[in-house]
Amino acid sequence: MFTNSSKYALKAVLYLALHSDENKKIMVKDLCERINVPKAYLSKLLQDLARHEVVSSSKGPKGGFYLNEQNLTMSVLDIVHIIDGRKKTESCLLSLEDCSRHKPCPLHNLVSSSRNEMLNSLKDKTVKDLSLDLKHKKAFLPLA
Amino acid sequence: MFTNSSKYALKAVLYLALHSDENKKIMVKDLCERINVPKAYLSKLLQDLARHEVVSSSKGPKGGFYLNEQNLTMSVLDIVHIIDGRKKTESCLLSLEDCSRHKPCPLHNLVSSSRNEMLNSLKDKTVKDLSLDLKHKKAFLPLA
DNA sequence: GATAAAACATGATATAAGTCATATTTAGGA
DNA sequence: TCCTAAATATGACTTATATCATGTTTTATC
Numbered sequence: 640m641f642t643n644s645s646k647y648a649l650k651a652v653l654y655l656a657l658h659s660d661e662n663k664k665i666m667v668k669d670l671c672e673r674i675n676v677p678k679a680y681l682s683k684l685l686q687d688l689a690r691h692e693v694v695s696s697s698k699g700p701k702g703g704f705y706l707n708e709q710n711l712t713m714s715v716l717d718i719v720h721i722i723d724g725r726k727k728t729e730s731c732l733l734s735l736e737d738c739s740r741h742k743p744c745p746l747h748n749l750v751s752s753s754r755n756e757m758l759n760s761l762k763d764k765t766v767k768d769l770s771l772d773l774k775h776k777k778a779f780l781p782l783a
Numbered sequence: 784m785f786t787n788s789s790k791y792a793l794k795a796v797l798y799l800a801l802h803s804d805e806n807k808k809i810m811v812k813d814l815c816e817r818i819n820v821p822k823a824y825l826s827k828l829l830q831d832l833a834r835h836e837v838v839s840s841s842k843g844p845k846g847g848f849y850l851n852e853q854n855l856t857m858s859v860l861d862i863v864h865i866i867d868g869r870k871k872t873e874s875c876l877l878s879l880e881d882c883s884r885h886k887p888c889p890l891h892n893l894v895s896s897s898r899n900e901m902l903n904s905l906k907d908k909t910v911k912d913l914s915l916d917l918k919h920k921k922a923f924l925p926l927a
Numbered sequence: 928g929a930t931a932a933a934a935c936a937t938g939a940t941a942t943a944a945g946t947c948a949t950a951t952t953t954a955g956g957a
Numbered sequence: 958t959c960c961t962a963a964a965t966a967t968g969a970c971t972t973a974t975a976t977c978a979t980g981t982t983t984t985a986t987c
Contacts, residue, residue: 640784643945646877653889666963679947686965699954702963715890733790737925745797745913745922746859750901757897761890769889778889781881787975810933823977830935843984844932 645722648684648693650674652718653780655694655706656770664696664703684722691721711767716758718766728758789866792828792837794818796862797924799838799850800914808840808847828866835865855911860902862910872902 641649654674659665667685671678685704688694693713696704719728731738731747732754738744743751772778785793798818803809811829815822829848832838837857840848863872875882875891876898882888887895916922 640871640876643878649877649890664963668963677946680945682964683946683966689964696964697954698952698962698964700962701955702953704964715893727784732784733793734787735925738923742923742925744924745916746793746905748916748922749859749904749908753897753901753904757894757901760893760897764893772889772892778892779882779886780888781879781886808933812933821976824975826934827936827976833934840934841984842932842934842982843986845985846933846983848934 641719641727642723644684645719647674647676647681648688648718648722649715650676650780651681651685652688652693652706652713652766653769653773655704656711656766657773657780659703659705661695661705661707664701664705666703670704687721688718693718693721706766711765711770713766714762715764715766715769716761719761785863785871786867788828789863791818791820791825792832792862792866793859794820794924795825795829796832796837796850796857796910797913797917799848800855800910801917801924803847803849805839805849805851808845808849810847814848831865832862837862837865850910855909855914857910858906859908859910859913860905863905 651670651674654670655665667678667682670685671681674681685694685696689696689704692710694704694710695707696702716728731744732750733744733746735744738747740747769778773780795814795818798814799809811822811826814829815825818825829838829840833840833848836854838848838854839851840846860872875888876894877888877890879888882891884891913922917924
């Protein structure tokens with residue numbers, strides 16, 4: 640469904656949503672252990688996310704990554720799009736150029752409603768929403 | 784969503800469903816042009832599909848690939864599982880080992896209903912069903 | 928049987944995804 | 958102002974996916 644990169648990114652963002660803020664920054668070094676993702680790889684992802692304002696960062700001693708209020712408004716789908724690109728979620732299941740509502744491929748009708756429903760859920764759910772679910776124990780994050 | 788390999792396989796099977804039978808076999812050489820897939824790559828996929836009884840084949844002159852009645856009963860999901868493996872469709876969105884109904888990850892509740900609906904559609908739809916949709920012009924197959 | 932036409936099997940290459948390593952820049956604190 | 962701790966930038970390496978090429982086996986036809 641998603642690539643490893645997206646999954647790592649989501650895990651990282653969720654961890655930051657729960658455990659960081661402007662006054663409590665988290666270093667890659669620590670984060671990578673908590674969420675079980677290779678350090679150097681996570682660095683790259685976080686930099687990518689920082690460039691796209693999904694996470695905030697500051698350099699130097701006492702530096703690290705954290706989420707501010709604006710960061711919390713990003714949706715799950717935003718993050719996936721940044722890391723994986725839009726193609727996977729936007730193109731037809733068979734990647735047929737000419738597939739559309741008017742001239743649907745055989746899989747189109749079959750899955751379009753459930754698929755759209757799923758993508759809309761991901762588009763509407765913000766990082767903040769997810770972190771509230773976690774705080775209220777409506778969801779869990781076993782980070783292995 | 785699916786890999787190229789799966790998409791190619793589905794396109795090939797659908798083409799065979801529409802244009803082949805025991806008395807009208809189709810050679811890779813021809814098939815690859817019709818569905819716009821590299822020949823050598825398609826060969827490999829077809830052999831894999833033949834081994835798993837998704838398609839039928841016969842060697843030698845007048846040989847080629849075709850679908851018999853049994854082949855037509857395969858589901859879309861069967862084919863995807865054969866080519867891509869089961870992991871993609873069966874594991875949690877974040878690939879968390881311990882994610883389950885009882886201890887759902889934050890994305891689990893969010894998408895599980897629509898995701899299951901989608902996967903069930905793919906599981907229940909056979910190649911024969913799809914080919915009937917095409918024959919009745921309920922769907923189209925622009926093979927580019 | 929000999930020939931040729933097809934699938935089958937295997938392996939080599941290319942490209943993309945994932946991982947690792949190292950040097951550079953920035954900023955806090957002595 | 959200098960040192961050190963952090964992110965940042967860049968590039969090399971590895972593994973998996975996708976693609977290509979070549980030889981082997983089977984079988985219909987003459």
